[in-house]
Amino acid sequence: MLALFYIFIAVAVALGIWQVNKLTSYRKTILKNDKNEDVVAIAKSEENPIATEKDNDIHGKFFFVFLIGFYILMGYCLFFLNDIMLPESASVEGENDDNLFLISFVLIGIVQFATQGLLFYFSFKYRGINNRKALFYADSHKLELIWTTIPTIVLTGLIGYGLYTWNDIMDLSTAENPIVIEVYAQQFNWQARYAGADNTLGRGNVRNIKGINTIGVDMTDVNGADDVPVRELHLPKGRKIVFKFRSQDVLHSAYMPHFRAQMNCVPGMVTEFGFTPKFTTEEMRMQEETVIKVNGINKIRKAKGEDPYVFDYLLLCNKICGASHYNMQMKIVVEEEAAFYSWLKKQPTMAEVVK
Ligand SMILES: [Cu+2]
Numbered sequence: 001m002l003a004l005f006y007i008f009i010a011v012a013v014a015l016g017i018w019q020v021n022k023l024t025s026y027r028k029t030i031l032k033n034d035k036n037e038d039v040v041a042i043a044k045s046e047e048n049p050i051a052t053e054k055d056n057d058i059h060g061k062f063f064f065v066f067l068i069g070f071y072i073l074m075g076y077c078l079f080f081l082n083d084i085m086l087p088e089s090a091s092v093e094g095e096n097d098d099n100l101f102l103i104s105f106v107l108i109g110i111v112q113f114a115t116q117g118l119l120f121y122f123s124f125k126y127r128g129i130n131n132r133k134a135l136f137y138a139d140s141h142k143l144e145l146i147w148t149t150i151p152t153i154v155l156t157g158l159i160g161y162g163l164y165t166w167n168d169i170m171d172l173s174t175a176e177n178p179i180v181i182e183v184y185a186q187q188f189n190w191q192a193r194y195a196g197a198d199n200t201l202g203r204g205n206v207r208n209i210k211g212i213n214t215i216g217v218d219m220t221d222v223n224g225a226d227d228v229p230v231r232e233l234h235l236p237k238g239r240k241i242v243f244k245f246r247s248q249d250v251l252h253s254a255y256m257p258h259f260r261a262q263m264n265c266v267p268g269m270v271t272e273f274g275f276t277p278k279f280t281t282e283e284m285r286m287q288e289e290t291v292i293k294v295n296g297i298n299k300i301r302k303a304k305g306e307d308p309y310v311f312d313y314l315l316l317c318n319k320i321c322g323a324s325h326y327n328m329q330m331k332i333v334v335e336e337e338a339a340f341y342s343w344l345k346k347q348p349t350m351a352e353v354v355k
Pocket of ligand 1: 185
């Protein structure tokens with residue numbers, strides 16, 4: 001497959017050089033038009049400087065061949081590359097996100113299919129044939145009205161649904177008894193902090209970073225003592241989680257693809273979003289889509305002699321933040337509420353860590 005790719009690149013480069021080379025043989029020429037007037041044209045300044053009917057015919061047919069190839073490629077991407085897509089959303093709020101994506105994709109797909117077809121088919125059908133005259137057509141108010149009104153209505157609907165989806169993940173004012181977690185980004189790893197028994201995070205500031213207090217929790221703030229710092233995220237299934245993001249150094253972006261959520265972590269400010277996990281890690285591992293994906297990965301790993309991969313939710317950095325950006329990730333475990341609380345209870349609090 002890789003060899004094929006290199007051959008493709010080599011052919012593309014060779015074609016490019018050939019075309020550029022061809023261009024150098026073209027120059028500005030004065031030609032006569034139908035009314036015997038002088039016009040400036042870019043043409044090959046040889047005996048027959050104008051494209052012949054044969055040239056036009058070949059180019060027109062190429063347009064048609066391109067169209068067929070284009071449709072085949074579109075179909076291939078649509079039906080055969082599906083298994084590299086993410087599995088079903090693992091958060092309740094992410095369902096809207098997926099719907100929005102699907103609706104946009106279907107709409108764009110239909111328009112794309114039709115307009116590309118018209119563009120290339122017409123280029124073929126009306127290719128230059130001697131003595132064929134183009135039809136002069138000024139405008140049609142009816143047509144203009146149709147192609148302005150329909151996209152306006154469709155786009156308004158899409159944007160409305162988009163805003164609703166955005167609010168669903170961003171508006172945390174109605175969240176009932178959420179679990180509050182701070183996610184802290186630094187070059188190049190993630191840390192997190194649970195708000196503890198009072199469900200309120202103690203103040204954090206980069207100036208408080210000292211020794212083992214690597215998140216910079218203000219230890220004079222009473223809310224901070226029961227906070228729980230961790231290196232692995234555990235989330236209970238079915239509970240609303242409120243995430244608050246901070247960054248120690250540069251811009252990072254907390255990306256949780258399986259939950260369809262991403263937020264920039266900006267030094268000097270707190271950003272946030274919230275979602276409700278829908279499947280535990282175990283349940284997600286059993287899903288058909290995940291199984292197919294994991295099997296595909298493991299086939300490649302086996303061929304390379306690597307250990308098999310087991311599915312886990314991940315928090316990734318999605319902002320190129322420096323040399324080790326690619327490896328900036330943290331494991332996320334979603335489990336039943338009871339298992340979550342028994343795990344959380346075993347983690348030492350800030351007061352226990354920073355003595
Ligand atoms: Cu980063």
